Amino acid sequence: xxxxxxxxxxxxxxxxxxxxxxxxxxxxxxxxxxxxxxxxxxxxxxxxxxxxxxxxxxxxxxxxxxxxxxxxxxxxxxxxxxxxxxxxxxxxxxxxxxxxxxxxxxxxxxxxxxxxxxxxxxxxxxxxxxxxxxxxxxxxxxxxxxxxxxxxxxxxxxxxxxxxxxxxxxxxxxxxxxxxxxxxxxxxxxxxxxxxxxxxxxxxxxxxxxxxxxxxxxxxxxxxxxxxxxxxxxxxxxxxxxxxxxxxxxxxxxxxxxxxxxxxxxxxxxxxxxxxxxxxxxxxxxxxxxxxxxxxxxxxxxxxxxxxxxxxxxxxxxxxxxxxxxxxxxxxxxxxxxxxxxxxxxxxxxxxxxxxxxxxxxxxxxxxxxxxxxxxxxxxxxxxxxxxxxxxxx
Amino acid sequence: xxxxxxxxxxxxxxxxxxxxxxxxxxxxxxxxxxxxxxxxxxxxxxxxxxxxxxxxxxxxxxxxxxxxxxxxxxxxxxxxxxxxxxxxxxxxxxxxxxxxxxxxxxxxxxxxxxxxxxxxxxxxxxxxxxxxxxxxxxxxxxxxxxxxxxxxxxxxxxxxxxxxxxxxxxxxxxxxxxxxxxxxxxxxxxxxxxxxxxxxxxxxxxxxxxxxxxxxxxxxxxxxxxxxxxxxxxxxxxxxxxxxxxxxxxxxxxxxxxxxxxxxxxxxxxxxxxxxxxxxxxxxxxxxxxxxxxxxxxxxxxxxxxxxxxxxxxxxxxxxxxxxxxxxxxxxxxxxxxxxxxxxxxxxxxxxxxxxxxxxxxxxxxxxxxxxxxxxxxxxxxxx
Ligand SMILES: Cc1cc2nc3c(=O)[nH]c(=O)nc-3n(C[C@H](O)[C@H](O)[C@H](O)COP(=O)(O)OP(=O)(O)OC[C@H]3O[C@@H](n4cnc5c(N)ncnc54)[C@H](O)[C@@H]3O)c2cc1C
Numbered sequence: 001x002x003x004x005x006x007x008x009x010x011x012x013x014x015x016x017x018x019x020x021x022x023x024x025x026x027x028x029x030x031x032x033x034x035x036x037x038x039x040x041x042x043x044x045x046x047x048x049x050x051x052x053x054x055x056x057x058x059x060x061x062x063x064x065x066x067x068x069x070x071x072x073x074x075x076x077x078x079x080x081x082x083x084x085x086x087x088x089x090x091x092x093x094x095x096x097x098x099x100x101x102x103x104x105x106x107x108x109x110x111x112x113x114x115x116x117x118x119x120x121x122x123x124x125x126x127x128x129x130x131x132x133x134x135x136x137x138x139x140x141x142x143x144x145x146x147x148x149x150x151x152x153x154x155x156x157x158x159x160x161x162x163x164x165x166x167x168x169x170x171x172x173x174x175x176x177x178x179x180x181x182x183x184x185x186x187x188x189x190x191x192x193x194x195x196x197x198x199x200x201x202x203x204x205x206x207x208x209x210x211x212x213x214x215x216x217x218x219x220x221x222x223x224x225x226x227x228x229x230x231x232x233x234x235x236x237x238x239x240x241x242x243x244x245x246x247x248x249x250x251x252x253x254x255x256x257x258x259x260x261x262x263x264x265x266x267x268x269x270x271x272x273x274x275x276x277x278x279x280x281x282x283x284x285x286x287x288x289x290x291x292x293x294x295x296x297x298x299x300x301x302x303x304x305x306x307x308x309x310x311x312x313x314x315x316x317x318x319x320x321x322x323x324x325x326x327x328x329x330x331x332x333x334x335x336x337x338x339x340x341x342x343x344x345x346x347x348x349x350x351x352x353x354x355x356x357x358x359x360x361x362x363x364x365x366x367x368x369x370x371x372x373x374x375x376x377x378x379x380x381x382x383x384x385x386x387x388x389x390x391x392x393x394x
Numbered sequence: 395x396x397x398x399x400x401x402x403x404x405x406x407x408x409x410x411x412x413x414x415x416x417x418x419x420x421x422x423x424x425x426x427x428x429x430x431x432x433x434x435x436x437x438x439x440x441x442x443x444x445x446x447x448x449x450x451x452x453x454x455x456x457x458x459x460x461x462x463x464x465x466x467x468x469x470x471x472x473x474x475x476x477x478x479x480x481x482x483x484x485x486x487x488x489x490x491x492x493x494x495x496x497x498x499x500x501x502x503x504x505x506x507x508x509x510x511x512x513x514x515x516x517x518x519x520x521x522x523x524x525x526x527x528x529x530x531x532x533x534x535x536x537x538x539x540x541x542x543x544x545x546x547x548x549x550x551x552x553x554x555x556x557x558x559x560x561x562x563x564x565x566x567x568x569x570x571x572x573x574x575x576x577x578x579x580x581x582x583x584x585x586x587x588x589x590x591x592x593x594x595x596x597x598x599x600x601x602x603x604x605x606x607x608x609x610x611x612x613x614x615x616x617x618x619x620x621x622x623x624x625x626x627x628x629x630x631x632x633x634x635x636x637x638x639x640x641x642x643x644x645x646x647x648x649x650x651x652x653x654x655x656x657x658x659x660x661x662x663x664x665x666x667x668x669x670x671x672x673x674x675x676x677x678x679x680x681x682x683x684x685x686x687x688x689x690x691x692x693x694x695x696x697x698x699x700x701x702x703x704x705x706x707x708x709x710x711x712x713x714x715x716x717x718x719x720x721x722x723x724x725x726x727x728x729x730x731x732x733x734x735x736x737x738x739x740x741x742x743x744x745x746x747x748x749x750x751x752x753x754x755x756x757x758x759x760x761x762x763x764x765x766x767x768x769x770x771x772x773x774x775x776x777x778x
Binding site for chain 1: 396658659666670675678679682683686687690691717721766769773774776777778
């Protein structure tokens, strides 16, 4: 306990000394949170400083082993770090699929060489990773995927098409699910490979979305090369990794919108817009809806904490991430519906300086994808039914 | 602090589960109901529970208790929610022990707490003057008379009121109903003149009573805590009570989900187990998810109560208690409604236990404030 107190004091002092002023204000735009990579344009020099000083301590990945550049903190220390960051409203210095998805998979399944090549770059935010899973005909039913990887001795040649690839246009590398054995059963012929997106066979085409902004792409793969030492885990055993990764993705998506930086809470928005009468929000129906949401949000945050602690204590259940994904994303959609209710017609303005070019409407629409990406809500309920409740047998 | 049980707490939970499932399953409550038992609980069983130390989990060691804390007691309450065991656990070991520990002077503590721990003294907390929970509406006025008071009025919905040895009642000593100041807590023997106690059989078949005060004469020695300042103590006791009711509702909800899922794996229609239909699977899975949320808020408030030293008490415990009670109530309503629906016609029969869970859930939800009461309180604490 005394050690943790010292850790807290030191962490607080260090954060106070090192978090630049612009990096401890609420994140409002997408660009306010750094995703790293070679194509990232820092919004200001302080965003880069913040990334660099945090990465140097490994605090972009606080619980990863220090030998690969991670912070080497235990869970209680990491909690303190997050609490202290939240206390001053510090932004997450780096957010990426490298940190939330491929990094953990490499730490668990990767070779020593793969870890040394990729993990330090993820921690430092040098490489932007994208996820090549979904295909036009295989979404929920992902294991049917058809993108082919042919064995050419020391490398694979990949042909096929991926879709909904988030930020493929910005990414440096892709972690990609491919079929390495077309004759094996559905789940048995899949592998996970890593490749450089800058090679000629990779073509990326953005797809316009209802939210107006489009970081989502169709990705065409024509004779793309992946070296054999970039296959993660064992050949044809990629499905296990794919589901391990999905577990991490679900935990991340479930937590979306909950960066450590303070976001103004719904009740504060409501008090500003609607006002109080005798200390009570002037719209009593809205007050009840907001309260119900705030309670579910607190319950969700505590559940994420509890399930994390249970995993650390070795008493967790594997399907917990499905529950978090389901509850977290459904909550996030509700939050943004309430934001529309609070802000009224101005929330739906689409163009114009005053409305930050439809920022609120665009974010609201984007949340609709939360219950689709990373496995839909219905699929999460299927997983809970089958794996946890043991339902399904006819 | 990690949001998980430690080893000792886990052990207590398991031993409580074993004991309650074996000695006091739902059938025990059913027989008490069917036999119209005058006491409404088994005194033998309560004695055994006391011998295991449960009556003293919240009492400090100096007064003979285990001093095992709220997380520990919450585990017993949760297991109790699975078996619906009727006993003075809530009225006495949670509410009475807390009220005396927090509000009592040394003489009161040393006279009463050891007797509670031994299972020899049953207390009942009389809070509400009306049928909707509102701690500032006491329903009982205490007029100064000589160097004491004379109490008149009525209390509703007093758990274990008709089997208690002592009543802990809030009464208005000054100001008007609704004021936060001017409330005093009194601890009164049930055989005091002018006290009339009438048992009320509630839907859940668990004990409750209406208590009439007609000029009940008490002295300053009967005051628990400070005159006119009783609400502060009462509020802490209510937060504790709500935390433990939430734990009970959590156990109840889990039990209903488990029984329902078991039925979904047995019952066939259209040539298949009903559990193979996705329309039903998703309802069960959604309920599972809601129960997970309730689990976390319940454990959190119990931990917060254990960390609360009473002095530097901030609004956090109050906020967490209201969060827990509101969420656990919402989830218990969902669980019991779905539980009956997914059982079909048999779910409506008295023969199946599921109805007992539904009835207990609604009573426990209303007790000390329902979901809406606690949503309003949560909003008020947050300043909107
Ligand atoms: C914003 C966004 C970002 C994304 N980013 C990426 C990315 O970076 N990389 C990537 O690979 N993919 C990405 N995806 C793709 C995402 O994983 C898929 O869209 C998702 O898995 C659903 O597949 P689908 O779109 O083919 O829908 P379908 O599988 O066709 O589903 C259609 C509907 O049917 C329901 N359904 C399907 N099967 C069942 C069933 N068995 N039981 C009950 N209901 C069922 C679904 O729940 C849904 O409501 C992204 C998607 C979105 C929306």
